[in-house]
Amino acid sequence: MDTIGFIGGGNMAEAMINGVLKANVYRPGKVFVSDIRAERLEYLREHYGIRTAENNADLASNADILVLSVKPQNMADALESAKDTLKPDALVISIAAGIRTTDIAAVLGDVAIVRVMPNMPAWVDEGASVLFANEKAQARVEIARLVFLSVGEADVIEDEGLIDAVTAVSGSGPAYFFLLLDRMIDAAVELGLPGKIARSLVLQTGKGACLLAEKVAEDGESPADLVRRVATPGGTTEAAFNVFTEGSFGPMVNAAIKKACQRSQELSHG
Numbered sequence: 001m002d003t004i005g006f007i008g009g010g011n012m013a014e015a016m017i018n019g020v021l022k023a024n025v026y027r028p029g030k031v032f033v034s035d036i037r038a039e040r041l042e043y044l045r046e047h048y049g050i051r052t053a054e055n056n057a058d059l060a061s062n063a064d065i066l067v068l069s070v071k072p073q074n075m076a077d078a079l080e081s082a083k084d085t086l087k088p089d090a091l092v093i094s095i096a097a098g099i100r101t102t103d104i105a106a107v108l109g110d111v112a113i114v115r116v117m118p119n120m121p122a123w124v125d126e127g128a129s130v131l132f133a134n135e136k137a138q139a140r141v142e143i144a145r146l147v148f149l150s151v152g153e154a155d156v157i158e159d160e161g162l163i164d165a166v167t168a169v170s171g172s173g174p175a176y177f178f179l180l181l182d183r184m185i186d187a188a189v190e191l192g193l194p195g196k197i198a199r200s201l202v203l204q205t206g207k208g209a210c211l212l213a214e215k216v217a218e219d220g221e222s223p224a225d226l227v228r229r230v231a232t233p234g235g236t237t238e239a240a241f242n243v244f245t246e247g248s249f250g251p252m253v254n255a256a257i258k259k260a261c262q263r264s265q266e267l268s269h270g
Helices: 011-022 038-048 056-062 072-082 101-108 120-124 135-149 160-171 173-190 195-217 223-230 236-246 249-268
Strands: 004-007 031-034 065-068 091-094 112-117 127-133 152-157
Touching (some): 004 011, 004 072, 011 031, 011 038, 011 135, 031 038, 031 056, 056 072, 065 135, 072 101, 091 135, 101 112, 112 160, 120 127, 127 135, 135 152, 160 173, 160 249, 173 195, 236 249
Parallel strands (some): 004 031, 004 065, 065 091, 091 112, 127 152
16 A cells, blocks of 8 residues: 555554554655644654644545554544545554444445554564554455565454454563563562662563573473473472462452453443
């Protein structure tokens, strides 16, 4: 697709803009963005060399791929402002949580729509995105996937209902890791380690653990296999695990993710 336009120039839109430019999926002159904040548009134009639009209608008229990157509560206004100038053969991509493809089609009409749940690590090109294409977009979903591959990994699902589970696992998931990292740093400081060293140890440990888990997965091993390697009987790791078990750590994680999925379902259905 020749041009791509973003309605909404927030953090995730910027991550995607940065990604497609670095990956040479698009040149700056083929990327458009609109936003209600003039200072935000100025920043994006100066920092990335992309083109800005005066309004959403103008942007929609220039975009072969239209990315809806506004907050869910602003989606209705964004759709209304773009519907009359949207190209008939445009591919519409929505990254707004809780907004179904049928909700978008109810305003824009019978157009190709791909709904995507990305996540925050897209900022460092390590995002995890999942895409769902409505019937009209199924033949073009790989075009949309290419955009998200520029900021990490991207998978396609055939059941839109699974987006709620994706939201709970990967959409909200980075925050679960951030919480664990934060608590580990606090504990390290309480044990007497200087804050800088505690932070460095915990962040590197988290990074290394994830990279190792990814590497062994290539050989068919799971995180549970790595747990067994580290937690030798009678050792320090087992002592820590005993506390986790007493506190029902596993069931608590399971319940938390299910609760996040339930909330996503509630938001999707108003």
